[in-house]
Amino acid sequence: MAEAKEPNPEFTRKVVEAGGKTVNLCFQCGTCTGSCPSGRQTAFRVRKLVRRAQLGFEEDVLPSDDLWLCTTCFTCYERCPRGVEIVDIIMALRNMAVRKGYMAEPHRKVAELISKTGHLVSLRDEDKALRGRLGLQNTPPTVFSDPKALEQVKKIGEICGFDKLIAGGK
Amino acid sequence: MAKYGFFLGCIMPLRYPGIESSTREVMDALGVELVDMQGASCCPAPGVMRSFDQTYWMSVAARNLVIAQKMGVDVLTICNGCFDTLFEVAHKLNHDPEMRKKVNKILKEAGVDEYQGNVNVRHFVELLYKDVGVEAVRAKAKSGKGMKAAVHYGCHFLKPSNIKKIDDAERPHIFDDIVEAAGVTSVPFKDKGTCCGAGGGVRARTPDVALKMTKENLMNMQAAGAEVIVDCCPFCHLQYDAGQAQLKEFGIPVLHLSQLLGMAFGLDKAKLGLEVHQTKVNL
Numbered sequence: 001m002a003e004a005k006e007p008n009p010e011f012t013r014k015v016v017e018a019g020g021k022t023v024n025l026c027f028q029c030g031t032c033t034g035s036c037p038s039g040r041q042t043a044f045r046v047r048k049l050v051r052r053a054q055l056g057f058e059e060d061v062l063p064s065d066d067l068w069l070c071t072t073c074f075t076c077y078e079r080c081p082r083g084v085e086i087v088d089i090i091m092a093l094r095n096m097a098v099r100k101g102y103m104a105e106p107h108r109k110v111a112e113l114i115s116k117t118g119h120l121v122s123l124r125d126e127d128k129a130l131r132g133r134l135g136l137q138n139t140p141p142t143v144f145s146d147p148k149a150l151e152q153v154k155k156i157g158e159i160c161g162f163d164k165l166i167a168g169g170k
Numbered sequence: 171m172a173k174y175g176f177f178l179g180c181i182m183p184l185r186y187p188g189i190e191s192s193t194r195e196v197m198d199a200l201g202v203e204l205v206d207m208q209g210a211s212c213c214p215a216p217g218v219m220r221s222f223d224q225t226y227w228m229s230v231a232a233r234n235l236v237i238a239q240k241m242g243v244d245v246l247t248i249c250n251g252c253f254d255t256l257f258e259v260a261h262k263l264n265h266d267p268e269m270r271k272k273v274n275k276i277l278k279e280a281g282v283d284e285y286q287g288n289v290n291v292r293h294f295v296e297l298l299y300k301d302v303g304v305e306a307v308r309a310k311a312k313s314g315k316g317m318k319a320a321v322h323y324g325c326h327f328l329k330p331s332n333i334k335k336i337d338d339a340e341r342p343h344i345f346d347d348i349v350e351a352a353g354v355t356s357v358p359f360k361d362k363g364t365c366c367g368a369g370g371g372v373r374a375r376t377p378d379v380a381l382k383m384t385k386e387n388l389m390n391m392q393a394a395g396a397e398v399i400v401d402c403c404p405f406c407h408l409q410y411d412a413g414q415a416q417l418k419e420f421g422i423p424v425l426h427l428s429q430l431l432g433m434a435f436g437l438d439k440a441k442l443g444l445e446v447h448q449t450k451v452n453l
């Protein structure tokens with residue numbers, strides 16, 4: 001006979017505290033999985049993810065790739081008959097995973113870009129030229145043209161420990 | 171004339187600046203004054219950045235709200251991602267004094283003014299429908315050419331609907347109504363309302379999975395005879411535009427609503443910035 005895994009209420013409690021307060025309302029109907037555009041293309045099953053979070057199966061959840069296949073489209077969230085705030089649960093779990101060092105390289109790059117420049121996309125010479133041709137200010141009137149504003153954004157990253165967080169993963 | 175802080179975000183000003191120039195012209199034509207939010211940053215993106223650290227995400231967003239607060243205006247965005255982050259953070263901070271206190275402590279340490287909790291965030295489709303009005307759009311539209319359009323709402327414009335309360339999340343109509351007022355026919359298609367595939371960090375981490383979702387939508391749009399895809403979000407726009415170039419099929423031109431309206435209002439075509447589109451626009 002296969003051995004059953006023991007639930008870990010301690011981890012479930014952490015998920016609840018991190019913003020997944022509705023996780024225990026799920027009664028496993030599967031409406032979420034049936035609505036999920038990502039699950040249609042992959043083996044990701046959001047119902048199972050919620051169940052694992054509910055039972056506190058930390059080791060099944062935090063390192064898993066499934067956690068990162070959700071596009072945050074909110075379809076499941078809208079349709080869940082139990083009012084489970086599924087996207088909030090996924091966000092809580094992802095924040096916990098990142099704190100454990102689970103962060104994919106492309107995500108680390110995106111995070112570095114915003115913490116250094118305040119934007120998720122770079123400003124290239126060709127962008128400036130095109131903006132000029134369209135009659136727009138070559139450099140957008142954002143942190144790109146305001147060093148003091150950029151300092152504030154960087155400072156927020158420091159205070160929140162964001163730079164350390166993204167440097168610390170594997 | 172109604173006045174709003176124009177929140178630029180990242181993808182529009184840097185990859186599709188034609189959406190920015192079109193928005194400025196179209197809003198001006200409709201009597202909406204846009205003022206630049208000097209020193210604004212990334213919203214930050216609701217999928218990726220919120221996934222990494224929600225406190226950081228909320229604090230950077232709050233700094234953007236403080237810029238609007240200082241200007242004494244509400245915020246206008248033409249991007250579902252920026253809308254989701256700024257709307258949701260404003261909603262949280264405007265209603266939850268405890269959370270506002272926590273975020274204000276971080277802002278203060280970073281040399282940013284306190285956020286007082288009074289800024290509202292608007293999505294331009296909702297503004298066009300509710301404030302400007304469909305008839306005002308119709309009155310300006312000279313040529314829509316009767317094209318058939320697949321209207322892509324995206325996810326974060328209407329959802330989560332419990333806080334956004336803009337339109338029915340399952341069967342919305344306001345975006346279609348504006349497109350039709352511009353003289354374009356909005357065609358029904360299978361699974362309309364489905365995610366483009368790019369959100370939540372999926373495009374960055376597993377682009378192949380994102381593209382599979384995009385492809386399914388494209389097949390449904392093509393089957394309905396769509397001659398153009400109309401979006402209201404530069405990130406969905408990027409996913410459909412670059413996605414078709416990558417797939418090397420379909421070839422359905424992609425227009426942001428601002429560009430479609432620009433076209434319908436008879437703006438100078440050079441102002442629409444269509445030459446950077448990877449899927450050729452010959453409309």
Ligand code: SF4
Nearest residue numbers: 026028029030032080
């Ligand atoms: S739809 Fe809601 S109740 Fe049903 S399985 Fe998913 S999370 Fe649980």
Ligand code: SF4
Nearest residue numbers: 036070071073074076
């Ligand atoms: S929010 Fe995520 S889990 Fe839910 S349906 Fe959308 S992609 Fe699937």
